Each structure stands twice: as C-alpha cells, then as structure tokens.
Amino acid sequence: MLRPHPAVLRRLVDEYEALAAAEAGRGPAEQNPRARDLAYTLCVSTGTRDVERALEAARQWLATAPAPVREPAAPMAGQRMPVTEPA
Numbered sequence: 001m002l003r004p005h006p007a008v009l010r011r012l013v014d015e016y017e018a019l020a021a022a023e024a025g026r027g028p029a030e031q032n033p034r035a036r037d038l039a040y041t042l043c044v045s046t047g048t049r050d051v052e053r054a055l056e057a058a059r060q061w062l063a064t065a066p067a068p069v070r071e072p073a074a075p076m077a078g079q080r081m082p083v084t085e086p087a
Contacts, residue, residue: 004045006065
C-alpha cells in the first residue's frame, strides 16, 4: 500500500485535531465541512473507514517515519556554491 508523505500526513493530522479541539464545545467535528474533508482524506490516506482508526494509523506511521532530510539552501543571486576539493 502506498503511504502519504510524512509531512503531508502530519499536516492533515494537525489540522484535523485543531479543528476537532475548536469544535469540541459546539458538537462533533464532523459537522464542520473542512473537518469532514480532512477526515475523509485521512481515511483514504490510511486505508481505513473511521477517522479514529485513521488518526491511530497516521500516528503510528509518523512515529516510525524517517526524519525529514533538509536540502541545503540554494545560493542567493550573486553568490557562488562552495567547491569541495577532492580528498
């Protein structure tokens, strides 16, 4: 099964949880159209049919995901890339 990129999955989980917390006093988060869309996307992304199971699967995947690799910053205009000498 294909898995979503960890950064995308993290964003989906964070946004859903934030909406759910904001909606806690007003009723189920699924009543909010954006929360409903996020729940659907989380379920599709994790191969589940229930948002709670989707969140559980997403958290497990994120816990075992490799740390993101940071690309070196591109040089600004007018700057040269550093040259490394062969060993």
